[in-house]
Amino acid sequence: MQISLTVNGERHRVDVEPRRTLADALREDLGLTGTHLGCEHGVCGACTIVVDGRPVRACLMFAVQADGASIATVEGLAADDGTLHPLQEAFSRCHGLQCGACTPGMLMTALHLLDTEPAPSRDRIRAEMAGNICRCTGYVGIVDAVESAAARQRELAPEA
Amino acid sequence: MKCPPFDYHRATGVADAVATLDAAGDEGKILAGGQSLVPVLALRMARPAVLVDINHVPGLSSLEVRGDTLHLGALVRHLTLAEQDQHPLLAEAARWIGHTAIRSRGTVAGSLAHADPSAELPSVLLACDGAVQVAGPGATRRVGAADLFVGALQTDLGDAEMITEVELPVPDGWGFSEFARRHGDFAVVSAVATRFGDRIRVVIGGVAGVPHLVSPPDSTPDLLTVSGAVQDDRVAEIADAAARGVEPASDLHGSADHRRALTREVVRRAVAQLAGTPTSDRTPVPA
Numbered sequence: 001m002q003i004s005l006t007v008n009g010e011r012h013r014v015d016v017e018p019r020r021t022l023a024d025a026l027r028e029d030l031g032l033t034g035t036h037l038g039c040e041h042g043v044c045g046a047c048t049i050v051v052d053g054r055p056v057r058a059c060l061m062f063a064v065q066a067d068g069a070s071i072a073t074v075e076g077l078a079a080d081d082g083t084l085h086p087l088q089e090a091f092s093r094c095h096g097l098q099c100g101a102c103t104p105g106m107l108m109t110a111l112h113l114l115d116t117e118p119a120p121s122r123d124r125i126r127a128e129m130a131g132n133i134c135r136c137t138g139y140v141g142i143v144d145a146v147e148s149a150a151a152r153q154r155e156l157a158p159e160a
Numbered sequence: 161m162k163c164p165p166f167d168y169h170r171a172t173g174v175a176d177a178v179a180t181l182d183a184a185g186d187e188g189k190i191l192a193g194g195q196s197l198v199p200v201l202a203l204r205m206a207r208p209a210v211l212v213d214i215n216h217v218p219g220l221s222s223l224e225v226r227g228d229t230l231h232l233g234a235l236v237r238h239l240t241l242a243e244q245d246q247h248p249l250l251a252e253a254a255r256w257i258g259h260t261a262i263r264s265r266g267t268v269a270g271s272l273a274h275a276d277p278s279a280e281l282p283s284v285l286l287a288c289d290g291a292v293q294v295a296g297p298g299a300t301r302r303v304g305a306a307d308l309f310v311g312a313l314q315t316d317l318g319d320a321e322m323i324t325e326v327e328l329p330v331p332d333g334w335g336f337s338e339f340a341r342r343h344g345d346f347a348v349v350s351a352v353a354t355r356f357g358d359r360i361r362v363v364i365g366g367v368a369g370v371p372h373l374v375s376p377p378d379s380t381p382d383l384l385t386v387s388g389a390v391q392d393d394r395v396a397e398i399a400d401a402a403a404r405g406v407e408p409a410s411d412l413h414g415s416a417d418h419r420r421a422l423t424r425e426v427v428r429r430a431v432a433q434l435a436g437t438p439t440s441d442r443t444p445v446p447a
Binding site: 001019040041062113127128130 | 161162163164165166167170191194195198199201202203211213215239258259260261262264265342343344
């Protein structure tokens with residue numbers, strides 16, 4: 001099936017088998033391997049991306065269902081000149097990652113959280129990030145990173 | 161972990177979806193939010209030949225109160241259920257479904273049709289004595305909550321039938337309590353308590369193949385003293401009776417004894433919340 005979708009602002013047309021998940025279409029057909037796959041049945045959160053403004057498990061959506069959708073993936077976070085997004089910078093600084101397998105999903109989940117709640121409490125951060133599993137960090141660095149990035153973003157764009 | 165091949169049909173309307181399902185015999189499945197169906201396919205627990213995607217069917221995303229009942233289109237997402245304020249019990253229960261990334265896709269009718277025994281919405285439907293409107297080949301019908309759930313992951317729906325609308329009466333009082341290993345995990349045991357007029361209904365999830373309904377024999381809610389305090393002993397009686405009445409199974413997530421003990425506690429919390437004031441020793445449930 002021919003579908004068209006916009007990923008990080010760029011329009012793509014791809015021909016996919018109906019059973020192709022959106023995660024596989026991004027990785028295999030578009031070469032955007034920043035979106036990682038862990039469990040491939042919706043439990044681990046590694047493949048979380050933002051579809052039409054809402055976080056989605058890319059392994060639980062077929063690419064044919066994303067026909068016409070606007071998608072944000074981890075590749076779109078850093079600026080064109082390579083400057084890291086405040087979340088990426090904070091994950092690096094706060095040891096919010098070790099092996100990096102879960103990190104793209106963590107970042108996209110946190111991105112949506114900070115888009116909707118600029119100043120979440122640590123409890124809120126923990127609750128929202130609970131759908132993403134990390135085997136390395138023990139989560140404290142991840143919560144620190146999201147909290148730190150939220151503070152940085154509020155500095156960069158203070159509310160009018 | 162790749163899904164088996166299937167033919168994909170993007171339905172343009174309810175009649176088109178039903179006709180496609182009808183032509184597929186027992187080989188068709190509806191694809192709504194996909195949050196339960198896609199894992200089933202990925203794990204190869206089912207191999208339907210045809211998936212009928214209803215996400216583009218117009219008119220299935222409405223949400224409105226008519227009389228004392230909230231009417232929900234089949235495609236209303238869990239995030240919307242959690243954000244609406246017309247049915248507070250439904251909003252609270254929806255916040256316990258999975259995680260944000262699950263709630264942004266999962267649908268109200270999909271959860272009911274999947275009929276997972278630990279899911280929140282089947283218990284809410286039964287506790288509110290709600291019903292679903294069902295479209296099938298050449299006919300529509302209304303199925304009450306008590307008749308919809310037949311067994312674990314089994315409903316009264318035929319192969320070519322689909323839920324088009326969910327009717328959820330708004331209770332006069334309610335309570336909700338759930339125990340899960342982590343917020344967002346499948347519930348080990350959950351309890352929903354409702355009051356319509358003088359009648360109390362308590363539904364326990366996770367202890368049987370279908371939501372387990374308990375109607376306290378003394379349905380007059382003498383749960384409060386004249387000064388308005390919760391009658392802890394009455395609440396405890398209801399919780400004890402509920403725990404005695406369930407026959408839970410043991411599995412990976414908890415033994416039968418553990419589930420019975422949890423039943424007593426979640427029912428106590430739900431009924432205490434229903435009664436209006438949390439009891440003093442009520443420990444907060446982690447958010």
